[in-house]
Amino acid sequence: MTFWQRLGRVSKTQSPIVFRWDLDKTYLQTDFDSLRGLVRVPFEKPQDKVAVPGVVPLIRGLRDAATEAGREVQIYFISASPAQLAKAIKQKLALDGIEYDGIVFKDQLGHLVRGHFRSLREHVGFKLTELLKSRRTVPAASREILFGDDWESDPIIYSLYADILAGRIDGEELGEVLRVIGVHPGLIAEAKELAAGAEHGDAVTRIYINLERRTPPTRFRSFGPRLVPTFNYLQTAVCLFADGYLALPAVAGVAESLIEDAGYTPSALVNSMADLVRRGHVPEAPSLAVRDFLTPRGLMPAERRRGLVAAVWHRVVRWVRQAGAPASPPIDAIDYHHLVTQWRALGGGR
Amino acid sequence: MPSIAVDAMGGDFAPEEVVKGVAQVSLRTDIQCTLVGNEQEIQAILDRVPYNPERIGVQHTTEFVTMAEDPKVGLRRKRRASVLVAARLVADGHADAVVTAGNTGAAVIACTQCFKAIQGVFKPALASVYPRQTEYPGQDQLALLLDVGATIRCDATELVQFAIMGSAYARHVSKVPNPRVALLNMGVEETRGGDILVEAYHRLKNCRGINFVGNIEGTDLAKGKADVIVCEGLLGNVALKILEGVAEVVVDLAGTARRESWRWKLGFFMLAGSIGRLRDLTDYAIYGGAPILGFEHVMIKSHGRSNARAVENAIKVAAKAVRDGVTQEIAAGIEQV
Numbered sequence: 001m002t003f004w005q006r007l008g009r010v011s012k013t014q015s016p017i018v019f020r021w022d023l024d025k026t027y028l029q030t031d032f033d034s035l036r037g038l039v040r041v042p043f044e045k046p047q048d049k050v051a052v053p054g055v056v057p058l059i060r061g062l063r064d065a066a067t068e069a070g071r072e073v074q075i076y077f078i079s080a081s082p083a084q085l086a087k088a089i090k091q092k093l094a095l096d097g098i099e100y101d102g103i104v105f106k107d108q109l110g111h112l113v114r115g116h117f118r119s120l121r122e123h124v125g126f127k128l129t130e131l132l133k134s135r136r137t138v139p140a141a142s143r144e145i146l147f148g149d150d151w152e153s154d155p156i157i158y159s160l161y162a163d164i165l166a167g168r169i170d171g172e173e174l175g176e177v178l179r180v181i182g183v184h185p186g187l188i189a190e191a192k193e194l195a196a197g198a199e200h201g202d203a204v205t206r207i208y209i210n211l212e213r214r215t216p217p218t219r220f221r222s223f224g225p226r227l228v229p230t231f232n233y234l235q236t237a238v239c240l241f242a243d244g245y246l247a248l249p250a251v252a253g254v255a256e257s258l259i260e261d262a263g264y265t266p267s268a269l270v271n272s273m274a275d276l277v278r279r280g281h282v283p284e285a286p287s288l289a290v291r292d293f294l295t296p297r298g299l300m301p302a303e304r305r306r307g308l309v310a311a312v313w314h315r316v317v318r319w320v321r322q323a324g325a326p327a328s329p330p331i332d333a334i335d336y337h338h339l340v341t342q343w344r345a346l347g348g349g350r
Numbered sequence: 351m352p353s354i355a356v357d358a359m360g361g362d363f364a365p366e367e368v369v370k371g372v373a374q375v376s377l378r379t380d381i382q383c384t385l386v387g388n389e390q391e392i393q394a395i396l397d398r399v400p401y402n403p404e405r406i407g408v409q410h411t412t413e414f415v416t417m418a419e420d421p422k423v424g425l426r427r428k429r430r431a432s433v434l435v436a437a438r439l440v441a442d443g444h445a446d447a448v449v450t451a452g453n454t455g456a457a458v459i460a461c462t463q464c465f466k467a468i469q470g471v472f473k474p475a476l477a478s479v480y481p482r483q484t485e486y487p488g489q490d491q492l493a494l495l496l497d498v499g500a501t502i503r504c505d506a507t508e509l510v511q512f513a514i515m516g517s518a519y520a521r522h523v524s525k526v527p528n529p530r531v532a533l534l535n536m537g538v539e540e541t542r543g544g545d546i547l548v549e550a551y552h553r554l555k556n557c558r559g560i561n562f563v564g565n566i567e568g569t570d571l572a573k574g575k576a577d578v579i580v581c582e583g584l585l586g587n588v589a590l591k592i593l594e595g596v597a598e599v600v601v602d603l604a605g606t607a608r609r610e611s612w613r614w615k616l617g618f619f620m621l622a623g624s625i626g627r628l629r630d631l632t633d634y635a636i637y638g639g640a641p642i643l644g645f646e647h648v649m650i651k652s653h654g655r656s657n658a659r660a661v662e663n664a665i666k667v668a669a670k671a672v673r674d675g676v677t678q679e680i681a682a683g684i685e686q687v
Contacts, residue, residue, distance in 0.1 A: 213400075214377065214400040214401065214402065215400070216397060216398050216399050216400055216401075217396075217397045218397040218398050231402070231403050231404070232404065235403075264404065267353075267382065267407070268382075268404035268405065269404075270407070271382075271403055271404050271405065271406055271407045272403050272404050274403075274407065274408065275393075275396075275403035275406070276403075278389060278393040278408065279393060279397065
């Protein structure tokens, strides 16, 4: 599907849009990879918490673009952090000026009290059931875009959720997959019940996974073309622009944030975007539009000057390569048994 | 921060090991790299390893000179050969230095075609580093030998220029404050080796800024008597290959001995630490590569059999040479002479 066809498709379907965000490592730069960081997290004040570079202008841009298009938009956060952190996190979101429609935390204390120790570390059951519950509260025709990271099981959780909504996975298979993962039997039963009641439709259009751990992109191939692993939020923004969910000024806002808050250089941004194009997640046309918009603003370096013949030849080569590039394959049914085994063998995101 | 153009298609294990080396650099340093080669092949390799895309650019080209190809013919036919494109990126100011593990002849010709020679330099020199005995604690374990193949025969002036270039490089990259320079000869006496070497000896002896320690023989090459050894390309290349060959045979013999009998096996076990050190010392992956000197830009030529680690270290060497302004110092040295 070409860029223009994508734009056409999006402009025709004015269904409500839901953006669901994981919190730790996706929205917040939470340091739980070190013992020191783990101990510090509960005592962090809202102003001490740091958002992942580019995420704040991206979320604002998504809401603005949908609102401008006259589309109903909802933003939800889901976190496996204990509810005791809710106050600080909500204050942080307020400080960042992020408006949201719902936020869910995990009842870790409840698991502890009930003696569900395995559930303390296992998040698939919790997140999947919460996503399915939340789905019941949004308009039936809503389209969804999900944002997670490569630290835990977001790719599996989000893919399961998308396939349940699409009717590609039945209750029996879902139960079996969740059993293999080690989800608590109570949550498996709940998830199956929620899945059975879900209205079927290809609601989830994209899943973005923030490669915070620099997991090699090829490890996400089995999740299909719906899942896009991105190394930074410029890559995510460019994809969202290509899909028609974000305007160019918002992409520029993300680029500015990366430069100002995280010390990115204009050439680092160009390299990032080129990487996304090479990996086949975005066609060349929208990336050129982004470059044309960002270059005069000093956010990307000017392209190397070529002679007229070389420039024309370069365009022709690009056009031929793009024309010859295979279109995104349709989403096939994912073999979750194989995928879960493979994913676990690689140590989750690693 | 330096930007390095890397010939992704050059080397026995290219593009796999070259791309992996660049991926490692992208995660561990702030060096910007541009991989020059087949975009699809490069991305397919990157997809399988951890990397930081913000520090890696790709310049697409499908042409490259193979290791076995005649470099002159190869570069004449392939105007978009990866090594040539990489050198052009540097010449046009889009990168600061080139790293290649590919065909040595092609690397030298690419420099000649794309880079300006430093004013006053008559011939470029291909340098190589090799392991040697250390004479005092903290002494660099590697010595610099040049020329090892950019030239065949040289006159005295060219040998003096090699000494200046090697000295400047060793001062910055090998961190030897006052590198000792020697002429490789068939005897230590100043009258040995024929007219050219005798003239070079006298000129080096009177050359300000050069710490000339006289002639050294082949037997002293590995003994750490000098930090920079100067010779013509034919001689340097033969000397270097002998050193590499001997090191390989020693390690190989140790391996064979281990398989022979239980007593040798025991002996090998007891010597394992020393043999390991010898292997580390002769491992070209550790020192990465050596420069082609005499041009206004830096090109680091790494070993043809370079693995990812060797490529990573070659890129670091190139970045260091750029940061420390080695070419500018060479130009200043040549101007003085």
